[in-house]
Amino acid sequence: MINIIIADDHKIMVDGLRNILEEDPEISISAVAYNGSEVLSILESSKPDIVLLDIDMPGMNGIDCAREILRSYPEIKIAILTMHQENSLIRKFIEMGVKGYMLKTIPSEELIMAVKLIYNGGEYFNSDVTRELLRPSQPSKVLLSIDPLVEQLTKREREIIRLICEGSSNTQIGERLFISPKTVDSHRTNIMKKLDLHNTAALVRFAFKNELMD
Amino acid sequence: MINIIIADDHKIMVDGLRNILEEDPEISISAVAYNGSEVLSILESSKPDIVLLDIDMPGMNGIDCAREILRSYPEIKIAILTMHQENSLIRKFIEMGVKGYMLKTIPSEELIMAVKLIYNGGEYFNSDVTRELLRPSQPSKVLLSIDPLVEQLTKREREIIRLICEGSSNTQIGERLFISPKTVDSHRTNIMKKLDLHNTAALVRFAFKNELMD
DNA sequence: ATTTGAATAGGGAAATCACCCTAATTTTAA
DNA sequence: TTAAAATTAGGGTGATTTCCCTATTCAAAT
Incomplete structure (x- = not known):
């Protein structure tokens, strides 16, 4: 069973993700968080296989949250799920060591596939993400x-x-x-x-x- | 049913691929080619959904072959399967418009997923490929x-x-x-x-x- | 085997910061 | 013109930082 924590501050998004992912019998959503620090406090008591992380969240954002998880719980896999497709942002996360980076436009079957791939020790980066990396990077924050x-x-x-x-x-x-x-x-x-x-x-x-x- | 042509000059590789892919009931290998020009002559009579293309082949190589397919049969999807992971080569193919680029180290289940993803209108780039694109990013400033x-x-x-x-x-x-x-x-x-x-x-x-x- | 560097920890002192308060003058906007 | 906001300034207090020491332990290098 693949245990996942979803971190996203939009309830509609969370509900949608839960529906999509729990349709698959191998996947279970063990918790939901609405910002980064909530994720960290959940991790103190419960360790999922994968954290599905949005970037824009109130309080602690996805960047700081990912960094903290990578430092304190390197065995937990992080997959970014966001609407941001900016070159520098993608680079930052992948270099940081996340196992996945996907845009929110991803079809549901692809998302499930990505989750399974990551769970089995692989990585998954959306093709849009890869294509974005081809473009000359403009370091505009x-x-x-x-x-x-x-x-x-x-x-x-x-x-x-x-x-x-x-x-x-x-x-x-x-x-x-x-x-x-x-x-x-x-x-x-x-x-x-x-x-x-x-x-x-x-x-x-x-x-x-x-x-x-x- | 997903129809695939495999193009690779190593028989062992072709046999391995055939075994892996035909294990899936939705996939069928409609033909095999040992170099680029052979692929093109096959295409005259039979149109697959996907061409799984190696780069190093005698006679016409994968680059010229891909270019020709993209021009003459834009509806046929090309997926590169190679051992090459040079940045420039990857860039060239993706910019050319191939739907997939994977290293031969790819696990078989991942290859099957990639094929299905591409067949359904998506794209798939191996995570190693994506990471390679990060490398010689902006070394200078x-x-x-x-x-x-x-x-x-x-x-x-x-x-x-x-x-x-x-x-x-x-x-x-x-x-x-x-x-x-x-x-x-x-x-x-x-x-x-x-x-x-x-x-x-x-x-x-x-x-x-x-x-x-x- | 000895030395060096890194990490640890504490005492103590002056400077600075963080934050509370009030309050005047000036600028801006309604 | 009046009200609101911005800028100015000071009193006071406790927390924190900055910097000076010394000193022990541990691991790595010579």
């Missing part, structure tokens, strides 16, 4: 889901973020912008609150992931 | 920008860096790695000294710029 919270940031706040990312302290930023270091601290606090972050590392990371920084 | 200081970092230090970048505090990292927060701090200090950085923001930025993080 644009398709990497940009957090909507970015829009809440003001111009000044973005400016502060950039300077923080360059490694400047509040005092240094204050000197460069001719404002008090205490003001910089206020901005910093406001930024943190808006983005729901709690330290500098998380902020810089957020900036890189959301193209505020390059 | 990214690698050149990596700071030589990265080499001085130990495995543990890189691990710590990744966790820092994920927004974890020393205490959290300590809990994760089952070491004292003070040890994490030591690592952190050593990292800073090695990289000549002086705060977390600069460290996270360094990690992103040097692909320690993505």
Whole structure:
């Protein structure tokens, strides 16, 4: 019996997948998660053969989730099922070591076949995915889901973020912008609150992931 | 019933393929050819659904044969089955429009699945083939920008860096790695000294710029 | 067999950050 | 013109980081 965890934040998608996959007597959906961290907490108690993972999910996305699974549970096979077909994204996942990458346009029989192939130690990459790899890669992170919270940031706040990312302290930023270091601290606090972050590392990371920084 | 022509100059290979494929009741081998021109003459009288084509053949090789089939009989699907996994060769065939490209190391069940997939209008590229396409991707620009200081970092230090970048505090990292927060701090200090950085923001930025993080 | 490097851990101190609060001025938008 | 939002700034506190030490253990290399 092939045990699968489905991770996708769209209930319709999950229901559809469950119908398709459980039609096959060898396949069983052992759990469903609506974001990455939910997957990780499920894994603490229950180990599936395959995690069928979407990329766009609230909270922890598929990228971070996949990385964590690969590190903590290398025996669990990951198959990406997404609508994203961007070259750089595909490369990233395959190089990371996922066993499958499929577009959501995949026919159901093909999906079942892919699951069985992966379960038996193989890999499966959608033909659309392979064709995409032929195209010259354009490293635009644009398709990497940009957090909507970015829009809440003001111009000044973005400016502060950039300077923080360059490694400047509040005092240094204050000197460069001719404002008090205490003001910089206020901005910093406001930024943190808006983005729901709690330290500098998380902020810089957020900036890189959301193209505020390059 | 799926009608297939096998084109390969090795009799053992042809026999093996015939055994594997005809085991499936939906598949029938309608003819066998030992080189490209033989395939073309067969096609004059008999039209299969799929031509399973090797590349190395005496007389007309698989490349010229595939090109000719695609021009004269675009409705016939071509699947390459070969031992060659050179990037350029794979690219050439896929861009040409073949429906499948598989290495001869493919397991028999996978080959059968591929045949059925292609017969039903799909495409199938071996996972080894897809991985090969990743290889000589973009060797230049990214690698050149990596700071030589990265080499001085130990495995543990890189691990710590990744966790820092994920927004974890020393205490959290300590809990994760089952070491004292003070040890994490030591690592952190050593990292800073090695990289000549002086705060977390600069460290996270360094990690992103040097692909320690993505 | 000895040395080196890596990982471990702690003491201590100054600097910085994270976050709470209030509050003034300026800018923008309704 | 008024209200809302952005920018400015400071007081205060506890957490965290940064950096200086020393020191032990363990594995790998000479």
